[in-house]
Amino acid sequence: MQSPSSEMVHDNSWEHFPHEADIGVRGIGMTKEAAFEQTGLALTAVITEPTSVAPTQTVSITCEAPDDELLLVDWLNALVYEMATRKMLFSRFTVRFNDHSLNATAWGEAIEVARHQPAVEVKGATYTQLSVKRDEQGHWIAQCVVDV
Amino acid sequence: MDLNLLKRHGRDEWHISPRGKMRVPGVIYATESLIHDMDEKVYEQVTNVATLPGIVQASYAMPDAHWGYGFPIGGVAAFDPDLGGVVSAGGVGFDISCGVRLLRTGLTVEDLPAVKELLAEALFHRIPAGVGSTGLVHLDKHEMDAMLAGGAKWAVGKGYGLHEDLEFIEEHGCMAGAKPENVSDHAKKRQQDEMGTLGSGNHYLEVQQVVKVFETDVGAVFGVREGDLVVSIHCGSRGLGHQIGTEFLKSMVTSAARHHIELPDRELACAPINSEVGQEYLGAMRAGINCALANRQIVTHLVRDVFADILPQATLSLLYDVSHNTCKVEEHRIDGTPTRLFVHRKGATRAFGPGHPDIPPALRAVGQPVLIGGTMGTASYVLVGTEESMALAFGSACHGAGRSMSRHQALRQWHGREVVKDLAGRGILIRSPSMRGVAEEAPGAYKDVSEVVDAADDAKLAKKIARLEPLVCVKG
Numbered sequence: 001m002q003s004p005s006s007e008m009v010h011d012n013s014w015e016h017f018p019h020e021a022d023i024g025v026r027g028i029g030m031t032k033e034a035a036f037e038q039t040g041l042a043l044t045a046v047i048t049e050p051t052s053v054a055p056t057q058t059v060s061i062t063c064e065a066p067d068d069e070l071l072l073v074d075w076l077n078a079l080v081y082e083m084a085t086r087k088m089l090f091s092r093f094t095v096r097f098n099d100h101s102l103n104a105t106a107w108g109e110a111i112e113v114a115r116h117q118p119a120v121e122v123k124g125a126t127y128t129q130l131s132v133k134r135d136e137q138g139h140w141i142a143q144c145v146v147d148v
Numbered sequence: 149m150d151l152n153l154l155k156r157h158g159r160d161e162w163h164i165s166p167r168g169k170m171r172v173p174g175v176i177y178a179t180e181s182l183i184h185d186m187d188e189k190v191y192e193q194v195t196n197v198a199t200l201p202g203i204v205q206a207s208y209a210m211p212d213a214h215w216g217y218g219f220p221i222g223g224v225a226a227f228d229p230d231l232g233g234v235v236s237a238g239g240v241g242f243d244i245s246c247g248v249r250l251l252r253t254g255l256t257v258e259d260l261p262a263v264k265e266l267l268a269e270a271l272f273h274r275i276p277a278g279v280g281s282t283g284l285v286h287l288d289k290h291e292m293d294a295m296l297a298g299g300a301k302w303a304v305g306k307g308y309g310l311h312e313d314l315e316f317i318e319e320h321g322c323m324a325g326a327k328p329e330n331v332s333d334h335a336k337k338r339q340q341d342e343m344g345t346l347g348s349g350n351h352y353l354e355v356q357q358v359v360k361v362f363e364t365d366v367g368a369v370f371g372v373r374e375g376d377l378v379v380s381i382h383c384g385s386r387g388l389g390h391q392i393g394t395e396f397l398k399s400m401v402t403s404a405a406r407h408h409i410e411l412p413d414r415e416l417a418c419a420p421i422n423s424e425v426g427q428e429y430l431g432a433m434r435a436g437i438n439c440a441l442a443n444r445q446i447v448t449h450l451v452r453d454v455f456a457d458i459l460p461q462a463t464l465s466l467l468y469d470v471s472h473n474t475c476k477v478e479e480h481r482i483d484g485t486p487t488r489l490f491v492h493r494k495g496a497t498r499a500f501g502p503g504h505p506d507i508p509p510a511l512r513a514v515g516q517p518v519l520i521g522g523t524m525g526t527a528s529y530v531l532v533g534t535e536e537s538m539a540l541a542f543g544s545a546c547h548g549a550g551r552s553m554s555r556h557q558a559l560r561q562w563h564g565r566e567v568v569k570d571l572a573g574r575g576i577l578i579r580s581p582s583m584r585g586v587a588e589e590a591p592g593a594y595k596d597v598s599e600v601v602d603a604a605d606d607a608k609l610a611k612k613i614a615r616l617e618p619l620v621c622v623k624g
Binding site: 001016018019020021022023047048065066070073074077080081084085087111113114117118119120121123124125126127128130145147148 | 216218221241242278281282337338349390393397398401402414415550559581583584588624
């Protein structure tokens with residue numbers, strides 16, 4: 001599964017990559033911030049179609065970790081936590097970095113089972129196939145496998 | 149997996165000789181065909197586990213092994229605290245004590261047709277399942293801590309189930325050594341509305357028929373006969389376990405260097421058993437086990453309520469409750485000497501053989517029931533621990549079929565509504581809040597559970613007793 005824009009290499013996009021038992025989330029962006037924002041969409045897409053989620057309520061998220069990769073896991077786990085405790089889904093994200101900390105806003109709405117048809121809940125982000133790096137074209141790619 | 153990487157010992161046992169930083173060999177129990185289809189990552193993960201400090205005997209993989217996180221799913225490894233052994237949050241996994249319990253109903257398959265649709269609807273509407281569902285039990289801080297300390301015993305004390313259920317749950321329904329104070333507020337918050345919920349993914353509640361009893365003597369001790377109607381519940385420690393896993397994975401990754409532990413894979417995050425982090429995790433993880441035991445106990449209570457309304461002649465009694473993702477202190481013989489070990493089972497079932505003191509007296513003579521969950525379209529199995537299994541892999545066996553196809557591939561291949569329709573045509577009623585979820589869990593996305601069970605039986609990890617087939621399945 002991938003975002004509608006994923007074939008446009010100049011654009012920000014997300015995609016899933018296979019793992020035998022679970023699923024990988026990958027965000028691709030012109031900036032590291034954009035790549036992290038796209039992982040948020042990829043995470044939502046594990047559960048439901050992101051375009052079905054109305055960005056009507058906001059939640060602020062901050063996390064801190066010693067490196068970019070651990071920060072990505074923390075960011076995704078913070079979203080998992082907010083989804084689980086607020087019973088919400090998210091479809092829009094802004095991410096800003098300040099050294100080793102991340103400040104973000106997630107927009108979304110309460111889960112409506114009949115409309116969102118949530119396929120599976122995400123238990124947590126893992127360190128499997130975890131990386132945050134720039135490719136040769138200068139795109140930022142942030143990814144890891146999530147346990148479902 | 150490339151068979152040339154392994155040395156064959158007998159029909160279903162394959163060895164990986166120690167090399168590099170491996171402290172012990174790797175051992176995989178599987179048929180040649182299962183090994184052939186196994187991901188190369190299983191080999192890598194079995195060898196990585198073999199490098200961890202204090203590991204004894206071997207790093208094992210069960211016949212259903214597949215690519216996991218750090219440990220393979222279907223991985224078993226034991227660590228000696230006196231040899232600097234470790235406890236690994238990755239080796240237990242996110243869904244702490246996810247497991248299966250099997251209930252006899254006292255009914256036969258003839259009792260079902262008249263109420264099958266009604267029963268399916270009632271189970272679906274009264275047992276919370278799926279993303280965003282909340283349970284009927286809401287815990288305040290005091291009750292949360294009591295639940296985390298008491299497990300299924302706490303639940304029975306609150307009126308969820310029967311006192312006699314406890315005898316047929318590992319640890320008698322209450323994991324000792326749980327430290328609710330080691331469980332974070334975040335983990336507790338994730339759980340406060342989730343008690344008595346099934347969850348999603350491969351978790352399920354099934355009404356099944358016993359279609360075949362392979363060993364009637366053991367079947368009689370287990371109280372299962374061909375034609376019997378039984379109920380299987382597969383779920384775990386819900387958000388609380390997931391959050392404990394998440395938090396301790398991070399603290400073990402960041403503390404590894406301090407403990408002079410070289411991690412070949414960050415997901416193998418671990419800490420010495422005799423360290424502050426190790427002890428904190430053990431206390432929290434045991435609380436997570438209690439959460440799973442309490443959760444399955446509450447779900448059992450809800451199932452009994454539904455049966456009381458629809459099939460009042462039913463008597464739901466617990467055959468057994470097994471946990472899949474745990475680290476437990478057990479005594480095993482190492483080079484002939486009884487040794488206290490921390491046994492990690494990641495997607496593997498404890499399978500103690502006949503006579504083991506941890507098996508309830510009523511079942512002790514034959515061995516521990518080993519419950520293997522299948523898919524909604526195939527079969528589940530009841531096995532029993534063997535005398536040999538204690539020496540083969542610390543008394544462990546497989547836990548399920550294991551996926552053969554990613555969720556992504558499954559979604560491309562099946563539509564949920566078609567899966568539901570096809571199974572209805574075969575007499576299996578599926579109820580789920582999400583058709584996409586059903587497609588991702590399509591029976592064809594899993595390995596052949598019968599082949600996995602036959603391999604476990606052939607390797608003497610556990611002996612096949614009964615085959616169960618689904619009639620009603622509630623998926624999260």
